[in-house]
Structure formats: structure tokens, C-alpha cells
Amino acid sequence: MSSNIIQDLPKIELHRHIEGSFHPPTLFQIAQKNRLDFPQEFEAFKEQLQFPKDSKPDFALFLSKFYNKWYNDLDDVYTVVYNSFLNIDQNENLFYSEIRFNPFHFCINKGFDPVDTLKTFLMAARSAIREKQSHTKLLMTINRGFYPEERYMEVFKQFVDKVDLTGIIGIDLAGDEVNFPPEKFQHFFQLIQSHGLPATIHAGEVTSADQIWTAIDKLHAKRIGHGVKVTDDPNLIAYAKEKSIAFEMCPISNYQTGAVPDTANHPIRDLLREGLCVTLNSDDPTVQNATLVDDYNACHHQMGLSIDELKALNLNSIQASFLPPKEKIDLEKNFLQAWGKVTSAH
Numbered sequence: 001m002s003s004n005i006i007q008d009l010p011k012i013e014l015h016r017h018i019e020g021s022f023h024p025p026t027l028f029q030i031a032q033k034n035r036l037d038f039p040q041e042f043e044a045f046k047e048q049l050q051f052p053k054d055s056k057p058d059f060a061l062f063l064s065k066f067y068n069k070w071y072n073d074l075d076d077v078y079t080v081v082y083n084s085f086l087n088i089d090q091n092e093n094l095f096y097s098e099i100r101f102n103p104f105h106f107c108i109n110k111g112f113d114p115v116d117t118l119k120t121f122l123m124a125a126r127s128a129i130r131e132k133q134s135h136t137k138l139l140m141t142i143n144r145g146f147y148p149e150e151r152y153m154e155v156f157k158q159f160v161d162k163v164d165l166t167g168i169i170g171i172d173l174a175g176d177e178v179n180f181p182p183e184k185f186q187h188f189f190q191l192i193q194s195h196g197l198p199a200t201i202h203a204g205e206v207t208s209a210d211q212i213w214t215a216i217d218k219l220h221a222k223r224i225g226h227g228v229k230v231t232d233d234p235n236l237i238a239y240a241k242e243k244s245i246a247f248e249m250c251p252i253s254n255y256q257t258g259a260v261p262d263t264a265n266h267p268i269r270d271l272l273r274e275g276l277c278v279t280l281n282s283d284d285p286t287v288q289n290a291t292l293v294d295d296y297n298a299c300h301h302q303m304g305l306s307i308d309e310l311k312a313l314n315l316n317s318i319q320a321s322f323l324p325p326k327e328k329i330d331l332e333k334n335f336l337q338a339w340g341k342v343t344s345a346h
């Protein structure tokens with residue numbers, strides 16, 4: 001079996017943040033143009049951008065990499081978003097992906113109008129997706145720490161009124177789990193669900209299983225971002241199975257943030273074997289200095305998941321995607337065909 005099979009396998013990914021997947025050469029260009037305080041030499045610049053490969057887990061260091069002061073105007077936003085979507089697949093063979101973005105990341109520093117910012121973002125993302133002919137949908141993220149719920153509700157209503165939201169198929173809650181528990185956003189998630197948008201909630205990454213219960217019961221999450229702490233509560237595992245809740249797990253990210261002590265013993269392996277709907281994702285490739293292929297390698301070589309088990313993770317992702325049912329059926333059919341081609345060629 002060729003060592004490249006892991007790279008060649010078609011992959012379905014549900015959890016990747018564009019703000020953690022920016023194209024480093026484009027950021028370098030923007031930093032130079034806008035005279036930002038960064039190293040003048042590309043390699044040193046890139047090092048500052050990324051979590052160091054040999055670093056111990058460090059949540060604060062990880063978060064410090066999400067710098068949001070790149071943009072002098074909406075043209076800068078367009079350039080970064082367009083180039084990042086164009087270059088998003090780092091030889092990973094993404095077959096279908098749901099990429100999440102936080103519109104407020106782009107406008108909060110200089111106070112750009114959120115509606116104009118979202119329009120610019122969508123124009124850039126759609127244009128790159130069309131050009132690449134990639135099968136990609138978008139999830140909108142709101143960050144727990146940026147604004148209170150009322151402000152998000154007000155801006156979301158403006159988005160619905162003024163922006164064509166085609167291509168956005170779900171909403172995500174991310175950010176500081178410790179100080180902003182999910183119940184603070186219950187009304188916001190009621191509002192988005194009344195517009196037919198499903199929810200995925202970051203929970204139980206650095207906090208306890210309690211937040212996963214809240215995300216499911218009070219925010220009606222269909223998917224949980226990370227959720228590694230589900231292992232602390234057998235009742236929750238049973239409940240999540242019964243309700244077909246999916247878990248978007250990201251082994252390398254979980255190691256770097258300290259959510260798990262090492263990748264070899266990441267809970268994704270045992271949870272998959274227990275029949276929980278777990279999925280495999282990268283989270284933030286640029287920040288992590290690691291791609292989705294590295295996560296697959298960790299699963300296969302460190303955790304001992306077989307190629308068939310990697311397929312099962314992908315089928316879970318198709319099941320848990322926010323695509324309409326008919327599109328899921330087509331996706332599964334095409335995916336299995338592509339998977340068969342790669343595995344029989346190796």
C-alpha cells in the first residue's frame with residue numbers, strides 16, 4: 001500500500017475556520033502594504049503567524065494567532081478572502097467542505113458596516129469557489145466574546161433583509177467557552193432556526209460535558225464543535241446517539257489547545273467504535289501549521305484507525321452535513337465512487 005493513500009483519499013470536512021486558514025503570502029502582502037508591525041522577511045512572518053510545530057499545548061498561544069487587524073478597507077477583506085478560498089485545499093483532496101467564517105472578524109477592528117462586509121465576503125468567497133469549481137458551502141460563525149446576543153439578533157435581521165445569503169447553510173457559535181456559556185445565545189439560535197438554518201455549537205472543548213447538554217437541549221444544536229468532554233458522561237454519549245448528534249473532532253487542534261493530552265489517545269477512535277457520529281476535521285490549518293492530511297495520518301498511524309474506519313468517519317460527515325437530503329444522497333454516491341477509485345489504485 002502506497003504511503004500516499006492518506007493524502008489521495010477524498011475527504012469530507014465540516015469544521016474549518018477561514019480565519020484560521022488564511023493564505024500566508026496574501027497576509028504578508030497586506031501586512032507590507034498596510035505597514036503592520038510584522039517581520040519584513042516572509043519566513044519569519046509565517047513563523048509569527050503559526051503555532052510552533054514543536055510547542056507544547058498552549059491555549060493562549062493558539063488564540064493569539066487569530067489576529068484581526070489586517071484590513072484597511074473592504075478591498076483588503078476581498079483580497080484575503082478570495083485568495084484564501086482559492087488556496088484552501090493544501091493537497092488534501094477536499095471532496096466536499098463546509099467552511100465557516102465570522103463576518104465580525106473582518107469588520108470589528110475598523111468598524112466597517114457588517115452588511116457591506118458580509119456582501120464583500122460573500123462576493124470574494126463565491127468567486128473563488130466558482131473559479132476552483134470546489135464543492136463548498138458556508139457556515140456563519142458568531143463569536144461569544146465579541147457582542148452580546150441582542151446585537152447579533154439585530155445584525156442577523158439586517159443580513160436577512162439586505163444580503164443574499166445563498167450558500168450559507170448553517171450557523172456556528174465559537175469563541176470563549178469559559179466566560180460565555182451557550183445559554184447566553186439561546187434567543188439568537190431560536191431566531192436563526194426560525195429562518196431554517198441549523199446550528200453547530202463549539203462546546204465541551206475546554207469546558208465540561210454540561211455545555212454539550214445545554215447546546216443540544218437549549219440551542220437545539222445538530223452538531224457539536226469538538227465536544228471531546230463527551231467522554232466524561234456516558235449518559236450524554238447515549239443521548240447524543242439517540243438524537244443523532246454529530247461531533248466535529250479535530251485531533252491536532254485539540255492537542256495544540258490542550259483539550260486532549262496527546263493525539264495518539266484522542267477519543268475519536270473509541271467514540272467511533274462505540275457508534276457515536278464522530279467526524280474528522282482540521283479546524284485551522286494555517287494557524288496550526290498542519291493540514292487535514294496530518295489529522296488523517298494521526299488517526300491512521302497513531303490511533304490505529306483502519307482505512308475502512310476513515311471511510312466511516314467520512315460517511316458520518318455526509319450524514320451530518322447541512323446539505324438538503326437529496327444532495328446528501330448524491331454526495332454519498334459520488335464520494336463512494338471516488339473513494340473506491342483511490343483505494344483500488346493503491
Ligand SMILES: [Zn+2]
Pocket residue numbers: 015017174202225283
Ligand atoms: Zn473550531
